[in-house]
Amino acid sequence: MTYDLGEINLKTIADPKGFCEECEAAYNEKVDHVVEMIKENLANSPIVLLAGPSGSAKTTTAMKISEALNHCGIGTHYVSMDDYFNTVGEGTPRTPEGDYDLESPLCLDMELLNRHFSDLEKGKRIFVPKYEFSRRMRVTEPSKAIRLKKDEICIFEGIHALNDEIAGRHPEAFKLHVSASSRVAFKGEEVFKSTWFRLVRRTVRDYNFRGADPAETMAMWANVRRGEKLYITPFKNKADYCFDSTLACEAAVMNRTATKLFQTVPEGIDRFEELRAVLPAIQLFGVIEESDVPEDSVLREFIGGGIYS
Numbered sequence: 179m180t181y182d183l184g185e186i187n188l189k190t191i192a193d194p195k196g197f198c199e200e201c202e203a204a205y206n207e208k209v210d211h212v213v214e215m216i217k218e219n220l221a222n223s224p225i226v227l228l229a230g231p232s233g234s235a236k237t238t239t240a241m242k243i244s245e246a247l248n249h250c251g252i253g254t255h256y257v258s259m260d261d262y263f264n265t266v267g268e269g270t271p272r273t274p275e276g277d278y279d280l281e282s283p284l285c286l287d288m289e290l291l292n293r294h295f296s297d298l299e300k301g302k303r304i305f306v307p308k309y310e311f312s313r314r315m316r317v318t319e320p321s322k323a324i325r326l327k328k329d330e331i332c333i334f335e336g337i338h339a340l341n342d343e344i345a346g347r348h349p350e351a352f353k354l355h356v357s358a359s360s361r362v363a364f365k366g367e368e369v370f371k372s373t374w375f376r377l378v379r380r381t382v383r384d385y386n387f388r389g390a391d392p393a394e395t396m397a398m399w400a401n402v403r404r405g406e407k408l409y410i411t412p413f414k415n416k417a418d419y420c421f422d423s424t425l426a427c428e429a430a431v432m433n434r435t436a437t438k439l440f441q442t443v444p445e446g447i448d449r450f451e452e453l454r455a456v457l458p459a460i461q462l463f464g465v466i467e468e469s470d471v472p473e474d475s476v477l478r479e480f481i482g483g484g485i486y487s
Contacts, residue, residue, distance in 0.1 A: 190464035229339035230356035233376030259336025266314035281405025355417035360424035400448030
């Protein structure tokens with residue numbers, strides 16, 4: 179979808195809170211549509227595979243879908259596929275530069291994942307592993323145990339959920355791709371790219387919640403985009419539904435924080451010209467105070483203060 183910058187700024191000035199609520203209502207309509215699709219597929223499989231690139235709001239979207247399913251009488255379980263990462267070590271794939279390629283699906287324990295999908299569909303109990311990112315290793319104790327009852331589903335969320343090694347071996351599962359795929363134009367010219375929404379989200383989130391220096395996040399962007407093109411985008415067409423998580427109001431909501439962060443783009447890093455172009459682009463938008471954003475908004479995943487965790 180293409181949003182119009184003039185319309186965005188007009189609504190930002192006229193009724194910022196109402197604008198945010200309007201965007202959230204549109205988002206929730208998509209959630210309701212996905213819920214109906216999952217319900218229809220329940221007879222085929224209790225597994226939902228949710229994928230998408232970094233900064234797509236996969237986690238909050240999964241929680242909103244779970245909440246809506248619960249209201250329909252369908253129980254839900256949520257599993258982050260990050261817990262299926264193998265311990266980083268000798269067998270970890272590497273980038274052409276020799277660094278660990280943590281974006282690669284080969285970092286996942288595919289055999290265990292596929293066995294757990296099959297076990298859940300057969301009504302068996304699974305023990306979801308636990309991965310500690312601080313030590314880059316899987317620990318002994320599981321993170322949770324799951325056994326699906328009648329009218330229950332399990333959402334597996336991860337950037338590689340639609341990979342052929344997963345979705346291709348479980349075609350009956352419901353497959354969902356989530357990404358911020360809209361852009362913003364002014365007088366017919368693109369002024370804000372779809373990938374920039376995710377870049378801004380990721381930079382603001384890492385600054386707010388992970389104590390990450392924006393220079394560190396930006397320095398990783400080139401490898402993140404490389405991984406997306408290699409491991410995520412090629413499988414997008416496997417999805418039963420592609421969910422655009424962009425909110426028209428979000429650039430205005432994150433304007434102040436993003437402006438501060440993108441003023442620090444370090445010279446000499448990959449994609450420097452692109453990263454530097456985000457600052458004047460974000461300044462084309464007005465400003466919406468974070469207090470105008472609903473507490474259950476998907477944007478709270480990045481700015482904080484939300485009801486989901």
